[in-house]
Amino acid sequence: MIEVTDLYKEFKGVPVLKGVSTTFEKGVTSMIIGQSGSGKTVFLKCLVGLHVPDRGIISFDGRKHTELDIKEHRLLRQEIGMVFQGGALYDSLTVEENIMFPLKMFADQPFSEMLDRVNFVLKRVNLENANKKFPAELSGGMQKRVSIARAIVMNPKYLFCDEPNSGLDPNTATVIDNLIKEITEEYQIITVINSHDMNSVMEIGEKIIFLKDGVKEWEGSNKEIFITENEAVVNFVYSSNLFRKVREAYLKETK
Amino acid sequence: MNYLRHVGKYFIMLRQVFRKPQKWSVFREMLFREIEDLGLKSLGIIAFISFFVGGVIAIQTALNVDNPFIPKYLIGFATKQSMILEFAPTFMSVILAGKVGSYISSSIGTMRVTEQIDALEVMGINSLNYLVLPKIIATIFFYPLLISLAMFLGIYGGYVAGTLTDLFYSEDYLYGIRLDFDPYYIQYALIKTVVFAFVIATIPAYHGYYVKGGSLEVGRASTQAVVWTSVVIILLNYFLTQMLLG
Numbered sequence A: 001m002i003e004v005t006d007l008y009k010e011f012k013g014v015p016v017l018k019g020v021s022t023t024f025e026k027g028v029t030s031m032i033i034g035q036s037g038s039g040k041t042v043f044l045k046c047l048v049g050l051h052v053p054d055r056g057i058i059s060f061d062g063r064k065h066t067e068l069d070i071k072e073h074r075l076l077r078q079e080i081g082m083v084f085q086g087g088a089l090y091d092s093l094t095v096e097e098n099i100m101f102p103l104k105m106f107a108d109q110p111f112s113e114m115l116d117r118v119n120f121v122l123k124r125v126n127l128e129n130a131n132k133k134f135p136a137e138l139s140g141g142m143q144k145r146v147s148i149a150r151a152i153v154m155n156p157k158y159l160f161c162d163e164p165n166s167g168l169d170p171n172t173a174t175v176i177d178n179l180i181k182e183i184t185e186e187y188q189i190i191t192v193i194n195s196h197d198m199n200s201v202m203e204i205g206e207k208i209i210f211l212k213d214g215v216k217e218w219e220g221s222n223k224e225i226f227i228t229e230n231e232a233v234v235n236f237v238y239s240s241n242l243f244r245k246v247r248e249a250y251l252k253e254t255k
Numbered sequence B: 001m002n003y004l005r006h007v008g009k010y011f012i013m014l015r016q017v018f019r020k021p022q023k024w025s026v027f028r029e030m031l032f033r034e035i036e037d038l039g040l041k042s043l044g045i046i047a048f049i050s051f052f053v054g055g056v057i058a059i060q061t062a063l064n065v066d067n068p069f070i071p072k073y074l075i076g077f078a079t080k081q082s083m084i085l086e087f088a089p090t091f092m093s094v095i096l097a098g099k100v101g102s103y104i105s106s107s108i109g110t111m112r113v114t115e116q117i118d119a120l121e122v123m124g125i126n127s128l129n130y131l132v133l134p135k136i137i138a139t140i141f142f143y144p145l146l147i148s149l150a151m152f153l154g155i156y157g158g159y160v161a162g163t164l165t166d167l168f169y170s171e172d173y174l175y176g177i178r179l180d181f182d183p184y185y186i187q188y189a190l191i192k193t194v195v196f197a198f199v200i201a202t203i204p205a206y207h208g209y210y211v212k213g214g215s216l217e218v219g220r221a222s223t224q225a226v227v228w229t230s231v232v233i234i235l236l237n238y239f240l241t242q243m244l245l246g
């Protein structure tokens, strides 16, 4: 379990996260939602240790960032997989080299074993015969798959995804969402996904945290978000007419 | 005040760079890649420029010494001295600052703004050590070779200029370049080269690594990197010359 308690972060005196507390469970895809600029990326980067929070406690199964020395930190990071918003693939390396990179760096295996593992995860994300391609030669959806493959190659206990389906067409987005959910359940990973895409939220959001101006405004599941009375959530979720109509119909039906 | 802050941050960066590589096999791979990108790929331009610069120095010296009391072998001597002392180590380093410096800062800067550096850090990799140390090792070992080649080609360029024009005799030129040969001059030039190589690898890396924003900022950082690398080379050249020859 990841426990976040009273997380506070500011940049040059401007607070971005104003005391956020929550927990994330094993085998569950949790989602952080909120408008652009609401602090989702900063929240995720605090969790993985790329930003140092000004206040608050982050505990990975009892291990707190602030209490770890450099070596323990490195070990923790090897248990973390992260999918960045733009993919963040190393553009001078091929697909195969990208995914093999963490193995080369941390696993003492012969090359053939590493290659087997790379091919295994590539197959897992449904991307075969792309081993020798460079990131620039791939479509957006394929880049995301490679990025996911790289994030899971070390068998992480924790998986973080920053807007994994931004910039993808709706079909591909759904495929990527479901892929992350499957992987989470299959390997019992603690998964946290940033998103502002309501489709994903409805599709895979087992636990949803709604951030607004750096505050956790609401927390619940994708079943509850449909019927909540919280005004900010309703405004965010039902910013489109279609969703609003669906909600009204749904509420009428359930009464 | 701001300059001091940058200087401080630069040295703090170097502290992170000079750590033991986390995996030697990965380091070796990176090192060979850098030797190719930062060294071998500059061979052509350095050879081309030094050859012609040597030729021009010889011709200009010849045109300026038409006084019959000045011996013609001075042309060879002057070409050799200026190539070894300044044109090869300093002038070529400034050219490398432009070519290699902009490459280093834009490639690292792009990695920064596309979160590739974050991706390294999340994996538990010391990104500065991983990205910058191989560049430093590659340049400080390869550039002395490159600059020695530039010295040789420059002097040879002067010789070729002599044979193509009738400004001076080859024998005089060859006599001139052997005249008063002091190996310390080569040592002095190579010491300068190593220092400049370090500057060429690290100052652009600093500008790229700490860039914030998008591609526009990466472009700006790259310009800044070339300017500062050149300025620092010229200043260090002055101090090193005073220290080593003064």
Ligand SMILES: Nc1ncnc2c1ncn2[C@@H]1O[C@H](COP(=O)(O)OP(=O)(O)O)[C@@H](O)[C@H]1O
Residues within 6 Å of the ligand: A011, A016, A034, A035, A036, A037, A038, A039, A040, A041, A042, A043
């Ligand atoms: N490194 C940084 N320095 C200064 N301000 C930042 C930095 N990173 C994010 N911010 C600010 O924090 C706020 C939240 O950003 P972010 O977490 O990226 O939002 P989003 O929810 O869209 O991911 C924004 O106003 C952004 O300008």
Ligand SMILES: [Mg+2]
Residues within 6 Å of the ligand: A040, A041, A042, A085, A162, A163
């Ligand atoms: Mg974001």
